[in-house]
Amino acid sequence: MAQILTQPQAQPAPPVSSYGTHDVTNQPPPLAPYDASDDVALLEGLRREGAGWAEPDVRRIGLLAGGVEAQEWGELANRHEPALRTHDRYGHRVDEVDFHPSWHELMRVAVAEGLAGAPWADDRPGAHVARTAGGLAWGHTDAGHGCPTSMTYAAVPALRRQPELAAVYEPLLTGRVYDPGLRVPTQKRGLLAGMGMTEKQGGSDVRTNTTAALPTAEPGVYTLRGHKWFTSAPMCDVFLVLAQAPDGLSCFLVPRVLPDGTRNTFRVQRLKDKLGNRSNASSEPEFDGTVAWLVGPEGQGVKTIIEMVNCTRLDCVMMSATLMRKTLVEAGHHVRHRSAFGARLLDQPLMRNVLADLALESEAATTLTLRLAGAADRAVRGDDEQGPERAFRRIATAVGKYWVTKRGPAFTAEALECLGGNGYVEDSGMPRHYREAPLLSIWEGSGNVNALDVLRALTREPATADALFGELALARGADARLDAAVSRLRTRLGEATPTGARRLVEQMALTLQASLLVRHAPPAVADAFCATRLGGDWGYAFGTLPDGADLDGILERSLPDTK
Template structure:
């Protein structure tokens, strides 16, 4: 077939190169979102100051600029594209059980530890230290979720380890260090340590009392040997692990170092790495213990009691990371809408898209405000405030249940704002979407947390009173909130397992509404109460009623808008 000049218009219509130039021009595509400032978030900065950590704002803004930089965003992408690799043996046949990571993983970890996102708040006497850490996680969470796992477990291990003072004296200074020192070596010879956890087993999951891993006492007081198999042990490259096992006196908590004080490798056979739904940057494993040396943490038979403080810490981090994912995906959706046009106008200027973004913004601000309030309660509780400790006990489980439940729906809606562009890996949105469900599963699924709320109320009425005292601070600000609180009291009086999820959802929504009516602009608080409490809302994001102040909500939420 021979083409002539007469055929050129037809060729051009089909995108064929008729003059040796490009086949098409790229138009109406957003520029890269990076660099941006991940701390450019009014709700975050206001909450930081409100909860007593305003002194950390300068460092938070610096970290926010780094988190949104092209370099840090590339670290996150590379750490997930180049997955960790398990090496069970060295070239000579010696068992090593090591996990190798891409350099980008180490860049992310080094920054997180140096910025105080691991155990360092426990060594910081300043009021608000734990709030500053949570705010840092909300900002640094704009990079990669996977490396938040070992930093979270390290943070949570410190209060549990304090139940055995002689062990805490050795390990706490290293767990609270801001030095990232990877590699398996004698813990006492390193500049800083990371801690992991080995709680669940295949036959029980959250029902840890069914664990079968056995702990046998040795002739040395406080030292045991373990034999058994753990089902989900994330970050197996950590230096030490807190493990639950059955001792003669019942289920107990133990400290298991990867390397023993004499320099020999402890038995920690990694059977495989999990092929999981979420991030690819972190390694989740199944370790086998066989004569593994361990030190008792807390009394025998009190393993669950020992790890309760750990659970409070890691559940807070589940709320924090869900809120960070919400904020990150909202930023990406807003950036796309600001630069993409359709049907004759920018997406951001289309009323329906503006409704979607405003609705997402409400959810994001409510999650952020609650995460920081929980962090404030944690900070004051560890400093001896009993009322805040009671509030923390119930509100952390409430927040863990609800905020993590909202994450998957939120990230899916934010992804949809990008259309087909959001469905490809290069956008980063699929990675965030895959990650979102993890936060509702880790540290107890929805049912576990809902039942934990009922258990807290039943065992200690002070927890419910602390929650209602908090809600009362918003009394009179919005009639819908007042009605919701009154209804909540009625629900609580007849609460049961069957209605536990409905009850805890209502607790979460009233708590978020109370925070917003006290601290957020009127447009935000009014729209949240009208939809989440007043029932003037559809079953999808983007169904805010007319007159909801969409412009004010969107302008507050998106970086560079307000």
């Protein structure tokens, strides 16, 4: 990972805190600067999954992410949203989106630190794990710019289905230079990639797409005509797009600027007015004679692009885990400095229960994220001769995508509540995180799509079940509740139906998370997780850990200096 240097900032003068009518007291100091990588579960998982060599870089990214400047970039990029310019002052069609300078700073760091396509050009074992760990830290700034970096990362394996295109574009997609602006791709120092799959009439059912691809006289070159309903980051340089070719749904590479320097037809009709993810532009582009290059065989568009989906689903898990950690840190900081009813909030028994319960959920999400990243790293590198890691990645990524992203909204709401009314106010930052959380369960397939994908994998690829139970067997005998859960899961697998798919995947996720914590986390964490998530000694809301739970042990691990 490349080092990013920033100029030291002068300390601002302290604000006025005393008035004729009152004094400002019992308010926490600003959280920033802080270390976003100061997370035991993150650092232990980084080492365990083969990327310990990247720890100095991840720690540096964490300090930068938690710095005053980077935190302000995230706030400003969301406050000053991207704006669409369809035409220039003379009436020429330009279809450009203007971003606040803070967006470009966030992108500059993310690309330079290898959080986009860089791992595909890194031969070191664990490079994909290092990228995920860097994302878990850098994501404390802003979630929106994680969209183009994620799609750029995910585009590379799909593009490799067409080696002659990969030879041209991959070196630029895997580079570490952020080079914004619409120019001929091969004349730039670095590229970003987007994707356009969904349409009005189908959404996730991409086989109903109506965008048409007409072959030209030049082999492998087509023209597209149609419309896409959700295409994020329209200022990317190239896009992977699904369209109907003569032999069926196919994948195409669409550049914004053609090799001769002219603009490809990519008419941005409007930007989406979204609940969250406001710093990132999501658009509806129209294709009309748009030049595109075929990626993979005609009629195999889904098969070609599925590797891209696997990568972006991992990033959905990662970004949800990041939001959990970020809001937990915010909540912990607040209660450490705020008092009520004669004591610090952190010392109130029930508040400690809430924080400890959130900490369990956060550690389980982070640990699973890094395990998935490790499986992806070994699978794509060919370090998996017999294939169990590929099979585990196939099933566990879909399971993790379903469950971790589902937990995000409830988690961020509880963390927000720890700040009371202060957390409901925009300048606390918590409402932005809360609005962001639901996106991750929708992007790359909603809950139903992922749950049914798990059933599809179990049915069509029996090795996936073997890989999952092989992973669970590594913790056999360590906890009776976990052993019982694995037994129940085997029974439920034999009775799986589409109607019960969500319940099955939930049980798979909790059992997998528990097995990882039993193997890798301290007894305080593993015991409380198994007692609640598997043993049934848990209420509906966070903060219902049983009386015997080691709250001190959990909080000391997740929130340093909590006493």
